[in-house]
Amino acid sequence: MSALTWAVAAVVTDDAGRVLLCRQGRGERRYALPGGRLRPAESPVRAALRDIRAETGWDIELADLVGIYHLTSPVAATPAGHAGPLPDVLVHVFRARVAGVRPTADPLPGCRLSWHAPATLPEAVTPLTRAAVTDAVAGRSGVLRDARWAPGDDEPANDSDGQPADGTDGRTAVGGNGAAQPPEQRGEVAADPSLRP
Numbered sequence: 001m002s003a004l005t006w007a008v009a010a011v012v013t014d015d016a017g018r019v020l021l022c023r024q025g026r027g028e029r030r031y032a033l034p035g036g037r038l039r040p041a042e043s044p045v046r047a048a049l050r051d052i053r054a055e056t057g058w059d060i061e062l063a064d065l066v067g068i069y070h071l072t073s074p075v076a077a078t079p080a081g082h083a084g085p086l087p088d089v090l091v092h093v094f095r096a097r098v099a100g101v102r103p104t105a106d107p108l109p110g111c112r113l114s115w116h117a118p119a120t121l122p123e124a125v126t127p128l129t130r131a132a133v134t135d136a137v138a139g140r141s142g143v144l145r146d147a148r149w150a151p152g153d154d155e156p157a158n159d160s161d162g163q164p165a166d167g168t169d170g171r172t173a174v175g176g177n178g179a180a181q182p183p184e185q186r187g188e189v190a191a192d193p194s195l196r197p
Contacts (some may be wrong), residue, residue: 008048009035010096011136024186044092057103060096067143093132099116
């Protein structure tokens with residue numbers, strides 16, 4: 001196993017049963033669950049509440065833990081310009097609902113939020129996101145699942161204040177892109193308010 005990073009994400013649903021996804025970065029990035037990385041001495045529950053509010057603007061209510069997903073990179077996978085393989089990530093994925101009828105804060109610019117029916121997720125969704133949504137909708141709890149980094153999942157990820165959360169060069173991603181580089185550093189605009197339920 002390579003270096004290990006702890007992260008959180010949530011399958012956040014609204015009253016219509018739709019799932020909130022975030023698509024970060026330029027170009028054809030994949031959709032992923034909202035979330036981020038744990039800070040030192042922070043519990044997964046606190047990290048999920050903090051990171052999801054910072055990323056999406058929504059306050060959420062956590063219902064339970066869907067499972068822990070172990071995201072690994074292929075042994076020989078070293079992205080160009082990097083000294084070693086991508087770190088392994090243990091992602092605590094929660095089942096959650098939005099608290100209220102609208103966000104309580106503005107989402108991070110560049111996190112393009114959208115609501116999706118679980119049965120018709122976009123094609124460009126991370127493998128971890130697809131597995132976690134499937135598990136959450138099926139009512140599973142306590143899932144332990146292994147996943148692999150997919151091609152193109154080597155985007156740097158930062159916590160909600162824009163800094164690499166694990167002290168490395170920031171090459172970790174939740175579900176493929178998770179809480180990526182702050183959008184304002186990428187020159188992107190805020191999410192479309194019409195996407196709010």
